[in-house]
Amino acid sequence: MIRTDVPPTILCSIQVAVPRSYGREDAADEHDQPWTTGFYKTPVEGSVFVATMNLAGDGQADLKNHGGADKAVLAYSADHYPQWRDELRIPEMPHGAFGENLTISGLSEKSVCIGDIFRIGKVTFQVSQPRQPCWKLARRWRMHELVRFVVHNGRSGWYLRVLEEGWIEARMPVELIERPNPAWPVARANEILHHRRTDLPLTLALSDVPGLSRAWVEELRDRAERLQTPSNI
Numbered sequence: 001m002i003r004t005d006v007p008p009t010i011l012c013s014i015q016v017a018v019p020r021s022y023g024r025e026d027a028a029d030e031h032d033q034p035w036t037t038g039f040y041k042t043p044v045e046g047s048v049f050v051a052t053m054n055l056a057g058d059g060q061a062d063l064k065n066h067g068g069a070d071k072a073v074l075a076y077s078a079d080h081y082p083q084w085r086d087e088l089r090i091p092e093m094p095h096g097a098f099g100e101n102l103t104i105s106g107l108s109e110k111s112v113c114i115g116d117i118f119r120i121g122k123v124t125f126q127v128s129q130p131r132q133p134c135w136k137l138a139r140r141w142r143m144h145e146l147v148r149f150v151v152h153n154g155r156s157g158w159y160l161r162v163l164e165e166g167w168i169e170a171r172m173p174v175e176l177i178e179r180p181n182p183a184w185p186v187a188r189a190n191e192i193l194h195h196r197r198t199d200l201p202l203t204l205a206l207s208d209v210p211g212l213s214r215a216w217v218e219e220l221r222d223r224a225e226r227l228q229t230p231s232n233i
Contacts, residue, residue: 006172009106009174015041015096019061043098070213076100076157109186115211124164129213131157
């Protein structure tokens with residue numbers, strides 16, 4: 001059954017970028033040392049084609065940890081930005097600042113569930129996992145502590161797989177069409193992965209949630225196996 005208490009949501013903006021190299025070899029500050037990333041997303045005007053693996057014009061530098069069918073598109077709540085701008089004292093922080101492709105109003109980690117199916121235009125997306133912040137977020141904003149902040153407050157964003165390809169553009173409505181796992185919001189998954197690391201029953205329960213990405217299933221099952229070894233019992 002589809003919940004009726006979820007407010008209308010809007011795709012506020014779309015951002016893409018291809019991987020580029022930054023920094024220089026002789027830099028003393030580690031933030032200025034060489035690295036390659038597709039993190040610097042910029043807004044796209046007009047229609048954008050969404051394919052199974054990516055948005056047109058978008059790419060990832062680290063294909064081992066980013067991209068793929070389960071992480072084809074990164075979404076982030078537009079509703080988080082006012083608080084981030086205040087907390088980080090960056091009043092001009094733009095949409096896309098967290099590396100997301102889709103910035104969506106009216107949704108958050110507390111209201112989006114693993115396995116949710118959303119439609120934007122004729123494109124159908126499914127929520128596959130929370131976004132796990134990595135060092136590139138900290139490097140982008142030159143803040144070592146930013147990853148820790150995201151883990152602590154849970155404002156992580158979430159990944160989407162693409163079930164039906166097509167064209168989207170900013171200001172389109174975002175429609176929830178199916179919610180198979182109402183007991184599993186993204187916030188709860190974040191809590192288990194980061195803050196309930198020794199809770200075996202919850203680890204196993206999350207690993208069995210339909211629609212969860214393969215990477216998370218494998219990580220959670222590996223954790224469960226370690227928790228069940230004699231040294232941890």
